[in-house]
Amino acid sequence: xxxxxxxxxxxxxxxxxxxxxxxxxxxxxxxxxxxxxxxxxxxxxxxxxxxxxxxxxxxxxxxxxxxxxxxxxxxxxxxxxxxxxxxxxxxxxxxxxxxxxxxxxxxxxxxxxxxxxxxxxxxxxxxxxxxxxxxxxxxxxxxxxxxxxxxxxxxxxxxxxxxxxxxxxxxxxxxxxxxxxxxxxxxxxxxxxxxxxxxxxxxxxxx
Numbered sequence: 001x002x003x004x005x006x007x008x009x010x011x012x013x014x015x016x017x018x019x020x021x022x023x024x025x026x027x028x029x030x031x032x033x034x035x036x037x038x039x040x041x042x043x044x045x046x047x048x049x050x051x052x053x054x055x056x057x058x059x060x061x062x063x064x065x066x067x068x069x070x071x072x073x074x075x076x077x078x079x080x081x082x083x084x085x086x087x088x089x090x091x092x093x094x095x096x097x098x099x100x101x102x103x104x105x106x107x108x109x110x111x112x113x114x115x116x117x118x119x120x121x122x123x124x125x126x127x128x129x130x131x132x133x134x135x136x137x138x139x140x141x142x143x144x145x146x147x148x149x150x151x152x153x154x155x156x157x158x159x160x161x162x163x164x165x166x167x168x169x170x171x172x173x174x175x176x177x178x179x180x181x182x183x184x185x186x187x188x189x190x191x192x193x194x195x196x197x198x199x200x201x202x203x204x205x206x207x
Contacts, residue, residue: 001046008192009054009085019084019111023050026110027075030103036075047194053078056134056165057085058191059202063157064088069130071123071148072096072138076104078167082134083108083116094119094126129153136167141175145205152207163207169200182206 002021006012012020024045031042041048056078062068066089070079073093083091095101098120108116119126124147133148145164152162163182168175176183184204188197 004046004051004194005054008051008058016084016087019113020050020081022111023080023107026107030107034099034103036100036103044196047196049075049077050081051192051194052167052188052197052200053081053136054085055167055186055188055191055197055200055202056082059165059186059204060132060158060160062086062089062132063159066090066132066158067128067130067153068092069094069126069133069148069151071133071135071144073104074100074136076107077136078134079116080104080107080111080113083113084111087113087115089115091116092119092126092128092130093117094121094123096120096122123147123151126151131156131158131162132165133163134165137169138166141166141203141205142178145179145207149207160204161206164203164205166203166205167200168203172201172203176203176205179205 001024005020027045028042031037068091070093073079073095079091079093101118101120105118130151156162186202188200
């Protein structure tokens with residue numbers, strides 16, 4: 001199943017390929033104990049979850065030294081797949097559900113990911129500055145932008161200004177209406193041709 005990753009991401013190192021391969025074993029093992037991915041969807045792990053997370057990597061190539069906050073990471077998505085893709089960027093994964101973070105921390109340890117940190121708690125408890133906040137359909141943009149604004153660093157090192165990058169599905173016109181002057185919407189079907197991505201989008205808001 002890792003073939004679907006290799007189909008779109010050429011030039012992965014042997015270590016990266018091993019790490020993505022390992023996800024296909026670690027997530028199902030953990031999911032038997034703690035439901036971090038819908039049990040009916042675990043068979044679609046690579047397309048619906050790992051590749052979906054990596055749409056952000058097609059949208060923006062994070063520079064070395066970038067700091068990324070994964071808000072409401074749940075089972076480590078999109079943070080873990082992105083941390084594998086960008087080993088020289090730092091990822092801070094935050095979630096209010098401790099048992100899910102336990103799963104993600106164990107997966108990161110077994111993958112020998114040295115660029116990932118974890119925090120059990122609410123976004124209001126997060127300290128520090130980040131180039132980008134990433135999220136996978138955690139909440140409405142109108143709720144999220146005010147919460148993360150204080151966490152976005154002023155200095156920019158990437159090809160796009162710092163801000164928020166979300167993975168969403170369906171009609172997002174209402175959500176982005178307030179931010180249309182500082183937002184971009186990319187159709188994931190332009191990156192990946194699997195049917196799952198027909199209505200999926202990457203939404204970026206400059207903050």
